Amino acid sequence: MRRIPIGHGAWLGAAAALLLSGCTALTKDVLVKEQTNPRAVATTHCSGSEWDDNSMIAVVPLPIIGFASPTQEINELKADDILARCGPADRLVNRHVEVDRTMCVPTFITRLLTLGIWHWCPASVTYDADVTAPRVAAVAPPPVRAEESERSYRYESRSSDY
Numbered sequence: 001m002r003r004i005p006i007g008h009g010a011w012l013g014a015a016a017a018l019l020l021s022g023c024t025a026l027t028k029d030v031l032v033k034e035q036t037n038p039r040a041v042a043t044t045h046c047s048g049s050e051w052d053d054n055s056m057i058a059v060v061p062l063p064i065i066g067f068a069s070p071t072q073e074i075n076e077l078k079a080d081d082i083l084a085r086c087g088p089a090d091r092l093v094n095r096h097v098e099v100d101r102t103m104c105v106p107t108f109i110t111r112l113l114t115l116g117i118w119h120w121c122p123a124s125v126t127y128d129a130d131v132t133a134p135r136v137a138a139v140a141p142p143p144v145r146a147e148e149s150e151r152s153y154r155y156e157s158r159s160s161d162y
Helices: 008-024 079-083 106-113 146-161
Strands: 028-033 043-053 056-058 071-073 092-100 122-132
Touching: 028 079, 079 092, 079 122
Parallel strands: none
Antiparallel strands: 028 092, 043 122, 056 071, 092 122
């Protein structure tokens, strides 16, 4: 049996493929995906995309031990904070917020440089929602002041005397 020599480049390529395939499953996160009835006539659509800092720090921030420690997000991305750009939460329907952390993979070098303590993670956040029209409250007549009601009573009583 003849052995086929495998170079160092092939081993590095295989390791990189395994590393990246495992990381891509963790790069996309859907914070909210809400589907309701089709859009009503009195709604507008709000959508956008932006970059946000989603950096992480080791729970045990000691050099080298931080690699084995779980991480905690420094700037936690919350769907309600992101959708606040579209309007009040009670007027939003068909909400969708997605965080893409694909750029965190190449910035792993920051974790190496800090010996496992900190990892910079630029995340792309996309959001969209339908904004319903504000609810119209019943319009009540303005309140009558006590002085005006007394004047009208006096006028009525005088007119009945004649």
